[in-house]
Amino acid sequence: MAIHSSAEIHSSAVVEPGAVIGPDCRIGPFALIGPEVRLAAGVEVKSHAVVTGQTEIGEGTVVFPFAVLGEVPQDLKFKGETTRLVIGARNRIREHVTMNTGTAGGGGVTRVGDDGLFMAGCHVAHDCQIGDRVILVNGSAVAGHCVIEDDVIVGGMSGIHQWVRIGRGAIIGAVTMVTADVIPHGLVQGPRGSLDGLNLVGLKRRGVDKAEIAALRDLYMALSEGNFRETARRLADEGADSNYVREVLDFILGPSDRSFLTPR
Structure with missing residues (x-):
């Protein structure tokens, strides 16, 4: 276990042997940090959050209470192989967010970029590739193997079907099911999502x-x-x-x- 001397770890937190905790990290009450976790400088894991598996979190990211990062995939084909979750810098990962590691059949890595906002209760499944400055609004779910490019916004309570690609700068309206690829800068809305124009506001x-x-x-x-x-x-x-x-x-x-x- 390597814990930088400047890190602040609450006495009730559990940091398992083998974890790497960088400079100026803060680990809150009753948080759990697994043995293969690596936290870069300035990461904050608030109370009752769980970071486990082979998970790397980039500098300045904040993980809010009851988030669970790096647990095994929700995939019946997963047989316990070693896979990873890599999260970039300066993300805000809010309450009850879940992000799973990858699978052998999907490349083995779930990857999240920088400067994202993942609002309460949203889910990033195995093998997803999430770009920079992505916003997933409350309760939205991204299924396995999806590619979400930079500057995408996914509205609240929306679902993205597995293997779907969403191009840079697109916006998905609330309570929308997306079952096919979305062009960059597209605007999607409706219960069964359809392409309904361009994201002119975002542009x-x-x-x-x-x-x-x-x-x-x-x-x-x-x-x-x-x-x-x-x-x-x-x-x-x-x-x-x-x-x-x-x-x-x-x-x-x-x-x-x-x-x-x-x-x-």
């Missing part, structure tokens, strides 16, 4: 140039009028001046086992 907040937004609007209209993949392939062959348009086209034409949510 404007990030200061995206008006010409780029206009190009994305034109792309969305073109994708609405014909076969989704064939239109994307034709537009890619023609070339695009907009970086944002190329990003969407590359996403559509990239490898995926699932279909896409298409414009209504």
Whole structure:
């Protein structure tokens, strides 16, 4: 066990032998830190939280009470193999959040980026790849093997089906079930999620140039009028001046086992 001298650990917390606790970490009352856990500088684990398994947490992340990080996957195919959970820096992981380690069949690593906000009661399943600045709102659940790119917001009580990809900057409305891939900067809403436009508010907040937004609007209209993949392939062959348009086209034409949510 390696505990930095500047770490503060409550007398009722359990830090098992083998854990690595970095500088300025704080471990609250009745928290449990497993023997294969590594906490970087400035991580705070509040009271009654559990961090276990082969779990790494990046600097400045805060884990709130009753969160459980690094437990084994909720997957009947899991047979106890050694897998990991890697969480980046400066995340806020709120009460009752669960994040599981990976599986051998999914690459072995569940990975969470930097600067995310994971609100109370949300779930990140095995082998998910979560980008930077992602927000999962209360009670949302991301099933196994999903890819959630940077700057995505998933609304409260929403569910993301296994193997789904959600492109950068997309937003998912509350109480929505997403069963197919979502293009970057897309807007999805409705109980059985459908693509209902672009995340214009998010684009404007990030200061995206008006010409780029206009190009994305034109792309969305073109994708609405014909076969989704064939239109994307034709537009890619023609070339695009907009970086944002190329990003969407590359996403559509990239490898995926699932279909896409298409414009209504």
